[in-house]
Amino acid sequence: MTASDQAGALVLAGRYRLEEIIGRGGMAEVYRALDLKLVRPVAVKLLLDSAGDEVDRARFISEARTLAKLSHSGLVTVLDAGFGPGTAAAATAVGEHERPFLVMELVDGATLGDVMREGPMPLHRLASVGLQIAEALSYVHARGVVHRDVKPGNVLLDAEERVKLADFGIARLVEQHTRHTRPGSAIGTAAYIAPEQVSGKDVSGAADIYALGLVLLEAIKNRREYAGAPAEAALARLQRAPEIPHDLPFGWRDLIARATALEPEQRPTAAELAILLRSQTHDALAAGPRLPPPAPVTGPQVAPGRTSVIDRSGDALARRVTHAASRLRGLRGAGTETWGVVGAFVALVVLLIALALARGGSETAEIPANTPDNLREPLTELHEAVGGQG
Numbered sequence: 001m002t003a004s005d006q007a008g009a010l011v012l013a014g015r016y017r018l019e020e021i022i023g024r025g026g027m028a029e030v031y032r033a034l035d036l037k038l039v040r041p042v043a044v045k046l047l048l049d050s051a052g053d054e055v056d057r058a059r060f061i062s063e064a065r066t067l068a069k070l071s072h073s074g075l076v077t078v079l080d081a082g083f084g085p086g087t088a089a090a091a092t093a094v095g096e097h098e099r100p101f102l103v104m105e106l107v108d109g110a111t112l113g114d115v116m117r118e119g120p121m122p123l124h125r126l127a128s129v130g131l132q133i134a135e136a137l138s139y140v141h142a143r144g145v146v147h148r149d150v151k152p153g154n155v156l157l158d159a160e161e162r163v164k165l166a167d168f169g170i171a172r173l174v175e176q177h178t179r180h181t182r183p184g185s186a187i188g189t190a191a192y193i194a195p196e197q198v199s200g201k202d203v204s205g206a207a208d209i210y211a212l213g214l215v216l217l218e219a220i221k222n223r224r225e226y227a228g229a230p231a232e233a234a235l236a237r238l239q240r241a242p243e244i245p246h247d248l249p250f251g252w253r254d255l256i257a258r259a260t261a262l263e264p265e266q267r268p269t270a271a272e273l274a275i276l277l278r279s280q281t282h283d284a285l286a287a288g289p290r291l292p293p294p295a296p297v298t299g300p301q302v303a304p305g306r307t308s309v310i311d312r313s314g315d316a317l318a319r320r321v322t323h324a325a326s327r328l329r330g331l332r333g334a335g336t337e338t339w340g341v342v343g344a345f346v347a348l349v350v351l352l353i354a355l356a357l358a359r360g361g362s363e364t365a366e367i368p369a370n371t372p373d374n375l376r377e378p379l380t381e382l383h384e385a386v387g388g389q390g
Contacts, residue, residue: 011036012084012101016044025153032106042079043106045167047099057083060100066145067102074136076156076166079103107164112215113152120222123252127280129155130216132163134277137212138270141205148203150211151192152218190230195262198234206264209273213259217242220252237262251280 011017016033022043023030033044064081071077080103112129115121121129133155137147147154149167156164192214194207218224225242226233242260244253255276261267268276 010085012044012046013080013082016042016080016101016103018044018046033103035103041106043076043104045102045104046084047101049099057100064102070140070143070145072136072139074132074163074165075140076107076164077105079105104166107156107158107166109156109158109164111153112155112157112219115157116152116219116222121219123220123249124281125161126216126219127277129157129161129163129219130212131274131277131281133165133212133215134270134274136163136165137205137208138274141208141270146203146205147208147211148197149189149192150208150215151189152215155215190233191224191226193234193237194264195237196264198238204264205270206267209259209267209270210261210264212273213256213267214242217244217256217260220248221245249280251276255280 012033015035015037017036018031018033020032021029022032028045028047031044031046033042034040035042061081064078067078068081081101083098083100085098133150137150140147147165147167150165154166156166158164192211194203194210197203197207214225224233226236228236241262242256244256246253248256255268255273258266258268258276259273
């Protein structure tokens, strides 16, 4: 164990006693610590770079305050920030005895990286995890914050697989802090960095979407899409698109291809990606329309072993509805509000199917007036599937 690992009785800001190192990366070391004031365990991230001048210190505190205002069930909460002495080895390495630190809630659980080492993740499980990540990203993007380092190691899972996205905005803090000391450096993890980050262009929330797309693909394939040395891995995405397995369901191929598009403007927003991921869960339309349980049988009963004539008109109707619904799932690009209207219409149609089958008649519902042209044709087909059963 190195001197850096032996934090000993080092106390930051007279309050946070470092106990043991629980993580180390290229930007910081993470310690399990004890908040002596509130007597509770916390996590302390001690950045590797020194505090710098007063302008840098003020910028760091300003950014930390922005992060501390974020409150979402899918985020690890930032509790405090400041400057304090690093461990002896780290202080010697940077030539300073004061380093910026962040205090965060301590989350006990495995990382997504730990889970992925067990083998490929089932798609329904991955959809749930990916959905929670996308929802957390949507929350922070709406508040002008970009993660910049979405990767399996920054996704924490508790025993019930509730997601906590860690290090939210930490990369931005480091980038702001080191811009003058290491100009031209790209902040992020090479395996998941977006093409615009490699090219040194402006970074937006689209970079997080790209990284999440690669994380999802890695969980499916059980290997990194862009492996190798950092420089090689970073440049590879400029030379070829990710290889998406052909045997994946269309919905998965579509959302991963869109999330990892080369140009940022071609990627969905976090909110749009959440909609796509939700469609891959068990409870969504992606599983096909769900009919209500069949009504109690009131006609003559058939004795076991006897042959009976079965009316297949209901099966034909279900097949037509399933086909129309599958066409709807293949269409993307409508806004969230429009999809909400369309979803309500589809739910109504499914209800009318039950009525048509139960009553032997037909009832129809009008297609919403604000339905986009690319949705109107499959909705009309779905509409007629019920309307033609009179």
